[in-house]
Amino acid sequence: MTDRYCVFGNPVAHSRSPAIHARFAAQCHQDLSYEALLAPLDGFSATAREFVAAGGKGANVTLPFKEEAFGLCTRRSARAERAGAVNTLDFTGSGIFGDNTDGAGLVRDIEVNLGFPLAGKRLLLLGAGGAARGVIAPILERQLAGLFIANRNGDKADALAGQFSDLATVDAGNFAKTAGRTFDVVINATSASLSGAALPLPAGIFAPGSLAYDMMYGKGETPFLALAREQGAAHLADGLGMLVEQAAEAFLVWRGVRPDGAPVLAALREQLAA
Ligand code: ATR
DSSP states (O other): OEEEEEEEEEOOOOHHHHHHHHHHHHHHHHHEEEEEEEEOOOHHHHHHHHHHHOOEEEEEEEEHHHHHHHHHHHHEEEHHHHOOOOOOOOOOOSSSSOOOOOHHHHHIIIIIISOOOTTTOOEEEEOOOOOOOOHHHHTTTOOSSSSEEEEEEEEHHHHHHTTTTTTOOEEEEEEGTTTTTTTEEEOSSGGGGTTTOOOOTTTOOOOOOOEEEOOOOOOOOOOHHHHHHTTTTTEEEEEEEHHOOOOOOOHHHHOOOOOOOOHHHHHHHHOOOO
């Protein structure tokens, strides 16, 4: 029997996850199917339960259901608890297990695919919404020199930093508060590029040799990466690698084997450029 997996989202038709997991399954010789399932905006939980009842083994969850998926779980990983959101569900044990692989995917993309170790680096995280919160704990595990969370609404950044104060001292504030500092890694976790808005970053925040990383991706350079290039960031990366690596980490949760993300990322990159 082929094991069934899916990704729930709304919208979900353009999700690249089915193509990614099909490549992982072939690479790891795993007999599984993976489809994109549209859940109604007011019907995520019911749709997920139907999938479980029909024999589904696991699922990914994307926008806008990650917080609702958190509530659906009977057990969660520590990193999902920290994130307050779940992107990976496993139905094979008792109850529903929830995990969050976004932060691990981000860290792996930066350290392994991009070859940029985070230990000892000064990191600036832009944004204080769900996308930012989801990656903070895995980032803090990397022995950074320091983390600053900057957000348009500085109070939200302060509140978010406070939620991680037991793990590390995290600086926070609005974008203007980063003026006069420099960072080795700047990660964009805002949704500003969805509206084409430019972020009001102070000049001079990119240290020599720094990496600008946008959790968003698309055809061509994102607005944040264009700005980072202008401001002197030495290395630029979009979030396609994070997408692949969070999927590889979910595959590991479900199947006990970690696929190699690099060839899958290369294939996706080619498709995106075509
Ligand atoms: P997500 O789950 O994608 O993080 P969210 O929780 O709605 O979505 O958070 C969106 C983030 O993008 C927030 O940090 C938001 O800043 P505010 O908290 O100040 O609203 C940020 N954001 C969205 N549009 C922005 C813009 N035009 N300029 C700067 N920040 C923006």
